[in-house]
Amino acid sequence: MRSVRAKTTIGATAVVAVALVAAGFAVLMVLRAYLTDQAELQAEVTAREVASRIAAEGDAGPITVPSTEDRPVQVVDEDGRTVAVSKDLEKVSGTGSADVTPEPRRSGGEDPEEGDTGDEPDGDDPDRGHVSGGPPRFSRGEATVDGESAGYVFAAVDVTIGEGRDVTVYAGAPLTVEQDAVESVREAMLAGLPVLLLVVGSVTWLVTRRALRPVEDIRTEMAAITASEDLSRRVPEPGTRDEVARLARTTNETLAALESSVERQRRFVADASHELRSPIASLRTQLEVGEAHPGLLDVPGAVADTVRLQQLAADLLLLARLDAGERPGRSRVDLGALAREESSQRGAVDRVPVTVVAADGVEVLGSPGQLARVLGNLLDNAQRHAAGAVTVSVRREGADAVLAVGDDGSGVPEDERERVFERFVRLDEARGRDEGGAGLGLAIARDVARRHGGTLMVADSPAGGALFVLRLPSA
Template sequence: MARRPSSVRARTTVGATAVVAGALVAAGLAVVLLLRANLAGQADLRAEVAAREVAAQLATGVPYGALDLPDAEDHPVQVVGEDGRVRAVSEDLEAIHGTGSSEVRPGGSGRGRGDDDDRGDDRDDDPGRGEVSDGDPAFTTGGATVDGRTAGYRFAAVEVTTPRDETVTVYAGADLAAARDAVGTVTRAMLAGLPLLLAVVAGVTWLVTRRALRPVEAVRAELAEITASGDLARRVPVPESRDEIAGLAATTNETLAALEESVARQRGFVADASHELRSPIASLRTQLEVAAAHPGLLDVDGLVADVVRLQHLAADLLLLARIDAGDRPPARPVPLGRLVRDELERRAGAGRVAVRASIEGDPRVMGVPGRLSRVVGNLLDNAERHADAAVELSLREEAGTAVLRVADDGPGVPAADRERIFERFVRLDDARSRDEGGAGLGLAIARDLARAHGGSIAVGDAPGGGAVFEVRLPAT
């Protein structure tokens, strides 16, 4: 089994050459066939003209022996009667076939025509006295020998009735040698030029493809160097052609930029996670070392608090890792009103500040109940942490969108920080003073989960002062 060319240039060159070869062969065959048909038509026309000229002489009463016949090499003529006998033939005609008789001498017995009995009632179709048949002549292909030279001819048969009421058929031929030579010459010229033309097509395709793929090679080489060096800040060259390759290079640079941002984010995430994990672990170690040296000073409640804080932090980090990895549990219709009520009942009496709820209707959204509950819970935790005396929650459906708002009467969020607070491990100074053990992941998790459900989350100023967080999810 033949191996396919391995490079795009080779495959393109072979494919283009094969397509052009097929097109040229088809076009060449069409030209040869059309040329042959055209030349055959011209031969038929010449034969018919010659036959009608002789028939016209007979119609005017010219005797057979006095006929002015054309040169036998160009137009061999044979006049055959209804009885099959030859009445007149061209001078120097030595042999003939493909006509009404094979005889080449007047008065011969003839062959292939039969006698008057064979014609039967066909006499009714004969031309009138002194007339030439105006119908289409019959054409045959045969041959003739003139002065020792044998050639192929196209014969036209034209009937004529003499003034003596004798109906004869005039056979006149047209030489086919010129037509066959022309067809052969054209065919040989095409066969000789085809390899040269295909070589030109292959060479041009090879050069054009190399020029077209040069930017691709530059992109590949730069990507290989980026992979080897690990420097994601580098970018591949974008050609100025503004074609598909330029689009590929631009998209590659966008991918590299996104990858660089993702890697930087992951590195920052790992660094921040390490920093956040260091504090509870160091606290646990310190307390355990003190307890080992002085058992009476063991602070069990502090150890439990640190372990719980460490457990929550690990759970948050695991959830973020799953979100970043594209973990998408199967979604199903979730009645958001019931989910919010269940979350409020679970938290009843446990929060620092009471939550006033206003739930209008029960909009349904496609999602994962546990993760939607996490969004509501994180927003309520954040509101209770910053509220002075009140937290308000409202849920309603607006134009096919479920809108959840959680407001507090705390200090609010400065406009410059309203996007930054959704970043991971970000805590404002005021939050640090109030937060006891918070890692700055709650709002980041809420935003990532909202986006994973096709929604959004934003923060603004509450009507009564403080901050209001608004979550919008597409309702079903």
């Protein structure tokens, strides 16, 4: 089951099924409890009516039970003997006695139904009884009334009808209404559950298909882009503001970034090929001339071209490593010491002197070699454009270490200050390639700064030229 639509439909249907079964079970329990309470109330009402009638008749004669339609009544004395039953009661269980035949009342060894014996004076009223005021007791059982058997709930009420004589009235209410109602509701639920689940599954399937249609369109377009390798194409963006629309926008942003990266890579390869072609052609020409005319071989020129090739290859290798995500080292580097060391190596051979103003103890974490490469590239650029002075300053600003390289040259126009950090870009196209370099120094410097968690920006120097500011997190 690999389809998200199928998984969603099955999951939603299963959840609804569990919820409906639980809800149906709860409804059945509530309905059963309600109907049982009603049956117990009916049984209690009948039992109290019969008990009140018996208490009113007192102990003057045999106990009689009034007609109670389909509600069986049984009267049992304290010895468990049945003394009265309702009409047509043929069988009973769950009460005080299973006997449905009343036993004759005996008082002084004589049957009260044989008439008055004259032992009691005429005119004396029989003792009136009373019904117990306590709550009834309930039980369940079965009874057969006029040949029909059913389940009943019985309510038991105690009655005192004479001195020392207590009986218990059991009155039943049928449970057929409760059983029929519960069974009907259960059958209706069982019949409606599959239909409802079918509706839920169908609706979920349709809604999911409609919701996932933009995703399928995105997938189809991505497959076409992959097959055609045309990164200028974009996936369709739905007009909604949901997750699918955000996915489409993010996908298009990724495609745009990938297209830009591939384009930069293509330009980089083309520019690198172009930059390498010139010194290689020059070196080949000199070697061919030297082979044909040894006396005309320009050895210093060949060495210069070789050095330039070596530097260009080193720059391209470093850029490739940076593009591959190589992490810099985590050594502690003193920027002040690094600046003094780099300027001292240049002092006697460079036409423009370098002045270093560095605070002590300004340290960062990183690669000493890469940071030295950044400073060297900045100094090369400053000395190439300076009129007569280059200044290097190192200081701490808050949590950052700041290294600034300024010159007194013509500076960088404001609208060109980001372009100078692009690869193979030289603003002064009039300069020769040997003087201007390949245009990789500042691009390498910014990439290294970013890899170290810092920034490299260009501004105006107080001396009138350009001021390159390297800002790195302090160690």
